[in-house]
Amino acid sequence: MGDLLLMMIERVGLIVILGFLLLHIKQFRWLLHKQNGYKVSFILIGIFSSFTIVSNYTGIEISGNTIMNNNWLQGVSSSSTIANTRIMGIEISGLLGGPLVGVGVGFIAGIHRFALGGTTALSCAISSILAGVVTGYIGYLYQKRNRVVTPKFSAMLSIYMVSLEMLMILFITDNGWSIIKTIAIPMIIVNSFGSFILLSMIQSILRQEEHAKAIQTHKVLLIADKTLPYFRQGLTEESCTQVAQIIYHFTGTDAVSLTDREKILAHVGLGSDHHLPSHSLITELSKEVLKVGNIMKAKSRGEINCKHEDCLLQAAIVIPLTSRGKTIGTLKLYFKDSNSLSPVEEELAEGLAKIFSTQLELGEAELQSKLLQDAEIKALQAQINPHFLFNAINTVSALCRTNVEKARKLLLQLSVYFRCNLQGARQLLIPLEQELNHVHAYLSLEQARFPNKYEVKTHIQDELHTILLPPFVLQLLVENALCHAFSKKQPICLVEIHVYAKQNGVHFKVKDNGRGIEPGKLEQLGKAIVSSKKGTGTALYNINERLMGLFGDGTTLHIASQLEGGTEVSFTIPTERKEGRTIENISS
Known part of the structure; x- marks a missing residue:
């Protein structure tokens, strides 16, 4: 039993590693947040089903009292059974995705397990489908009540689901008791432990992302609150200088610049000695942004196209400022290291541009109203x-x-x-x-x-x-x-x-x-x-x-x-x- 337990811990480690890698893919995290619509559900079914299929293939084959340590199972003999972490993947899918995802993953996992064969093929297939139904319904209840499933609850639920599988083996399979004595305790321990670790990891990463978004949104709103009085005055040198100083202070970029369609109106930070307001014309990159009206990035000094030989700025993101559907200027965030230009800065800049464009429209409307x-x-x-x-x-x-x-x-x-x-x-x-x-x-x-x-x-x-x-x-x-x-x-x-x-x-x-x-x-x-x-x-x-x-x-x-x-x-x-x-x- 001890050898089987250690071998199963190795298997669950593989699933946890795969989950960790998957969670660092932005699209997968988006799917977990979205969780509505049949298209999203079917994609989640496909992802979590692959977890259970890997669990089946990496299961440990047991024939009598003999443990066969195969790295990848192609099939199971009619007199053998396997111990694996399949239930863990079904449970997590149901708790996170709800009934449709849980049942879908349970059905696919069960059919695949049945196809591998062995003395417990039928009982494992039935228990997989039942696990999908039960965990999916529980996930639905938690979502309906706007509650979050805790890792501790997931571990306890995993114990019940594996115990249900053992009952299926006991009543359906010949020599079920002898099989249960061999695999029950290792499977209960490993699946509950794996469910606890995997759900903890998922929730931790999702919370970090939500926290980062909250900070980012709060920062955008704070900047918007500070800049509103100035942007209501329109794109002038005085107003843009104040705005640039506020953005520079709160974003931590190396330089901030604001332009109209022809010249720089304000520049704060590195390069202030040669990026001079009113005296410096806009760069070719800014002209292109004004022309197409889309956000553009530069990750080298050559792309920025600054003519000054000693300029330290090596990367920039240029965002169009619009009013009534027309691009009237640009906001530029500069960095002295191109690696500092991350997706976080891009999202921040995009959010600021939308807020600023609205503020400019407000200012223009207010100016027109005075007439x-x-x-x-x-x-x-x-x-x-x-x-x-x-x-x-x-x-x-x-x-x-x-x-x-x-x-x-x-x-x-x-x-x-x-x-x-x-x-x-x-x-x-x-x-x-x-x-x-x-x-x-x-x-x-x-x-x-x-x-x-x-x-x-x-x-x-x-x-x-x-x-x-x-x-x-x-x-x-x-x-x-x-x-x-x-x-x-x-x-x-x-x-x-x-x-x-x-x-x-x-x-x-x-x-x-x-x-x-x-x-x-x-x-x-x-x-x-x-x-x-x-x-x-x-x-x-x-x-x-x-x-x-x-x-x-x-x-x-x-x-x-x-x-x-x-x-x-x-x-x-x-x-x-x-x-x-x-x-x-x-x-x-």
Whole structure:
């Protein structure tokens, strides 16, 4: 028994080494994170099945009391059995991949074991399939409850699965008891020990990756927070110098440079003596990035194409900065050692470029908004509340430490929110679907700040998603409700959005179950600016003015409210606009 145990430990070491090598492949780690869709499941079945097949081929053949130490089994004689680590691979696949992966791997492992032959071929095949079913279901339960399987639990489960295999051998195989006495204890010890080691290793590497992503996301958000005031000023030498110093400080690169389409605007770090702002033209590499609009890397001084003989910079990554779909400049991160340019730096640079491009668009939109003659329209169309942005960034930053995936999704919603602000600032009318995306993005960010506080329901006729309406109208009405309608102690904060066709127009209604509005102020809302502790009513007044300006006096806000009975704000956009121009876009 001792010899068999040592030989099996050698076999499990091989599986652990293979697992360690596989975990260092980025695509495999991505599959473990993804874990949805049939394509991913089938790939995982193929990978984990190869583990079990290797376990079968490297199993130790036992005939009676004789142990045959073959390095690679081609088959098993009818009077022999094998001891192997097959159950370990099936168990890990089920716990990580769920029922489909577990059953698939168990079935393939069982069929392959049956094909090798031997006295225990049938019992091992059946136990393999059962192990896949059981561990897959357990993995599903853990995923459903959002819990993580611990290595200790995996080891205990492995003991039960091997014991199940021993029971199959006892009841199905002739001389089952004598076989069990030989292989049971070594197989239980080695499979449980191997499951513990392999799952510990998998979870450790995945946690390290999540931790690195959290740090990277937090760093990007921190830089974005610091650079926002400067990028809102546009690409100027003053703003870019401040931005470059912030990036240089937080990224640890050897130099940072920012350019427009013609010249260097700022350079901080190594090479500052000859990469001079305003006096140095952009390099050929930067010109190529501006031309194609894609990220490009340089891993030699020749590729950087710096003309200065004593330049210490040997590698660079150049990222395009865009605004409204056009490349207006570049961000360059320099390194004095080409080995320092790793995928981590590339991902960081790419994330910064996207954030910076959004900030530049914000700055450009803000600059354009100042040129608008109507100050009220400007405030409504181009306002971007800095407090809302900073609150959102702080929320996402906090989530980076607890829920990286949720932080990533909120970043996307933040991007949608600002993109809708930018697009709305340039358009008179937008489709209802676009306005609803704006509302959804805003709600996602607010609900992340105040979990389980707000409930928003939409009741919209399907054919109306393409109807045109002024931008920000629904978003501001919903925002107004969330900010002013509810008391801090109200348990259920409900907002409903209704959109439906009504005779010769489309009727819009936003209602809440909040504390209501005092009768004295209700008559003035939407008609004038009303001062109060909670606000001025500017949003409602501006919305009303815009609706009447676009569609006439018949399209005014109707506000109905009762104290402690909620508020309802509604308006109707006519199908035919003034001068006979239609807003209806349903048929197109």
